[in-house]
Amino acid sequence: MLEIRIHGRGGQGNVVAAYLLASAAIDGGRYAQAFPAFGAERRGAPVAAFVRIDEHPIRRRCQVREPSFLIVQDPALMEVAGTLAGLQAHGTVLVDGPEAGIDDSGDNEIITMPATRLAMEHIGRPVPNTALLAAFITLTELMPLTALIDALAERFKGPVLENNQKLVEAAAATIEAGRWREVAHGVGA
Amino acid sequence: MALALEGSQALARTIALCRPQVVAAYPITPQTHIVEGIAKLVADGKLECEMVSVESEHSAASVALGAAVAGSRAYTASASQGILLMAEVLFDIAGLRIPLVMTCANRALSGPLNIWNDQQDSMAVRDAGWIQLYCATNQEAIDTTVQAFRIAERCELPVMVCVDGFTLTHTLEPLDLPSAEQVDGYLPAYRFHHGLDPADPRSLGTLVAPEHFSEVRHAHHQAMMRAQTEIEQADDDWAAVVGRHCGGLLEVRGDPEARLGILTLGSVLGTLEDAMDNDASLPRARFIKLRSYRPFPAAALREACAGLDTLIVLERALSPGAGGIVGPEVQTALVEMESPPRVHNFAAGLGGRDLSLDLYKRLVDAVLGEDRPKGFAIIDADPTLLPEADR
Numbered sequence: 001m002l003e004i005r006i007h008g009r010g011g012q013g014n015v016v017a018a019y020l021l022a023s024a025a026i027d028g029g030r031y032a033q034a035f036p037a038f039g040a041e042r043r044g045a046p047v048a049a050f051v052r053i054d055e056h057p058i059r060r061r062c063q064v065r066e067p068s069f070l071i072v073q074d075p076a077l078m079e080v081a082g083t084l085a086g087l088q089a090h091g092t093v094l095v096d097g098p099e100a101g102i103d104d105s106g107d108n109e110i111i112t113m114p115a116t117r118l119a120m121e122h123i124g125r126p127v128p129n130t131a132l133l134a135a136f137i138t139l140t141e142l143m144p145l146t147a148l149i150d151a152l153a154e155r156f157k158g159p160v161l162e163n164n165q166k167l168v169e170a171a172a173a174t175i176e177a178g179r180w181r182e183v184a185h186g187v188g189a
Numbered sequence: 190m191a192l193a194l195e196g197s198q199a200l201a202r203t204i205a206l207c208r209p210q211v212v213a214a215y216p217i218t219p220q221t222h223i224v225e226g227i228a229k230l231v232a233d234g235k236l237e238c239e240m241v242s243v244e245s246e247h248s249a250a251s252v253a254l255g256a257a258v259a260g261s262r263a264y265t266a267s268a269s270q271g272i273l274l275m276a277e278v279l280f281d282i283a284g285l286r287i288p289l290v291m292t293c294a295n296r297a298l299s300g301p302l303n304i305w306n307d308q309q310d311s312m313a314v315r316d317a318g319w320i321q322l323y324c325a326t327n328q329e330a331i332d333t334t335v336q337a338f339r340i341a342e343r344c345e346l347p348v349m350v351c352v353d354g355f356t357l358t359h360t361l362e363p364l365d366l367p368s369a370e371q372v373d374g375y376l377p378a379y380r381f382h383h384g385l386d387p388a389d390p391r392s393l394g395t396l397v398a399p400e401h402f403s404e405v406r407h408a409h410h411q412a413m414m415r416a417q418t419e420i421e422q423a424d425d426d427w428a429a430v431v432g433r434h435c436g437g438l439l440e441v442r443g444d445p446e447a448r449l450g451i452l453t454l455g456s457v458l459g460t461l462e463d464a465m466d467n468d469a470s471l472p473r474a475r476f477i478k479l480r481s482y483r484p485f486p487a488a489a490l491r492e493a494c495a496g497l498d499t500l501i502v503l504e505r506a507l508s509p510g511a512g513g514i515v516g517p518e519v520q521t522a523l524v525e526m527e528s529p530p531r532v533h534n535f536a537a538g539l540g541g542r543d544l545s546l547d548l549y550k551r552l553v554d555a556v557l558g559e560d561r562p563k564g565f566a567i568i569d570a571d572p573t574l575l576p577e578a579d580r
Contacts, residue, residue: 015359018361019193019195022193022361022362023193026191026192026363031363032362032363033362034360035359035360036355036359038304038359058459059459060460060463061356061357061456061457061459062543062545151193
């Protein structure tokens with residue numbers, strides 16, 4: 001079973017990101033589960049959401065404590081206690097930030113990508129979730145990018161969907177395809 | 190085909206398939222998405238239904254009561270403080286034997302304020318006279334909701350479908366929704382034989398003097414006890430339609446040969462099952478999923494406990510000053526057994542505390558080798574967070 005934890009701030013579309021990723025997996029014929037850990041219900045508060053993906057029905061409903069992947073929607077959250085807690089030894093981190101970069105100096109590789117900047121360019125809103133998901137799917141090759149676009153199409157239509165589609169393609173193009181494939185498929189198998 | 194749906198959205202669509210004619214609700218976390226979903230289906234013209242936005246939960250239950258009595262299939266939903274605010278009306282609905290269905294998106298009760306999941310809210314209205322069915326999964330919540338309307342209308346008793354807040358209501362997963370044809374074939378049009386009809390005038394809910402009140406209560410109790418058959422039948426008949434059982438009154442799972450049993454209500458079951466199956470070094474358990482808490486299936490429970498040495502009753506609420514709520518009832522039911530298991534009683538996961546995988550080991554470790562029940566405890570309370578006197 002693959003376990004992913006998404007960290008963000010209230011209002012950043014954290015839950016939506018988790019739902020989109022799980023929906024894309026389910027639509028592709030896999031089992032998946034996504035749910036939020038609600039904290040203070042206000043914009044800006046640190047929040048987390050969880051995604052599990054498996055080939056078999058998922059029974060557990062506890063929070064994800066030892067994720068293989070972290071998706072972090074705000075670089076400042078990297079300094080907040082608990083964000084990196086429990087990350088597996090082979091685990092990796094995808095984080096939004098001003099400039100693209102790879103930090104493999106520590107135990108866990110951290111890839112930074114300008115998700116908010118890309119979102120501003122394509123959808124005109126500082127919401128990094130879709131770009132991060134596109135990058136995550138590209139890195140892990142867990143599913144084709146079209147699965148994400150299909151999941152987006154269940155929520156958006158018209159110009160909003162078209163812009164999101166362009167955002168997905170742009171974000172995917174900034175990132176090395178399959179770099180995390182081994183981790184994703186090794187654990188998920 | 191399974192759809193990727195949030196539990197609440199799936200429930201909203203399921204309720205729409207049951208064709209309620211009146212829905213009255215007041216939003217409260219974590220029930221909100223369910224009634225928002227129904228409201229949207231009505232606004233989009235996909236459900237023909239009077240959606241009544243009321244000013245309080247007391248009114249929500251009152252409107253649903255009135256609608257059901259006037260001949261409409263009615264529904265409401267709430268949680269936590271909302272359940273408390275409608276408590277007066279909940280007792281009325283049950284005492285007047287009105288067939289209504291409501292969802293309780295289980296949440297802790299204040300104070301202190303807490304929006305997260307436990308089951309103190311539905312337990313607080315345990316004695317209201319409603320049938321209470323607890324759901325272990327979102328799929329069960331869907332299937333139980335359809336069954337609830339049939340049970341309610343056949344038994345002329347209200348049914349509360351208890352769905353763990355957040356843990357189920359806010360979890361997106363693959364879910365099978367029944368088709369309109371399946372629901373229509375299973376659930377006949379609403380009829381209430383004791384409703385109000387200008388052509389046949391009568392009063393409902395008038396003063397009942399001591400000469401008759403005991404008999405009214407007796408009849409209500411008897412109707413609840415008889416409902417056990419209908420709950421099992423409703424589940425069997427629905428299984429014949431969709432190929433899925435919810436477990437009737439209760440379901441025995443896990444290792445049938447185990448001498449250790451764990452009884453649960455609601456969504457913690459899957460986590461415990463997963464924990465047991467993932468660690469071969471742990472002793473195995475027989476799980477008893479108590480689906481029908483009211484009526485309380487004492488006979489089925491004795492059967493499910495046959496051969497057990499030890500039974501852990503794990504609950505998501507407590508009665509401060511006494512201990513568990515479900516535990517003592519289970520113990521009473523098992524007294525009639527020739528050799529009843531020792532019953533240990535714990536609460537866990539209060540106010541949304543995560544029910545983690547290691548809960549299974551903690552439960553097992555707490556009871557193994559114990560010759561006598563140790564007494565009720567909140568097993569995941571952290572004594573280091575407490576002042577000395579309260580540890």
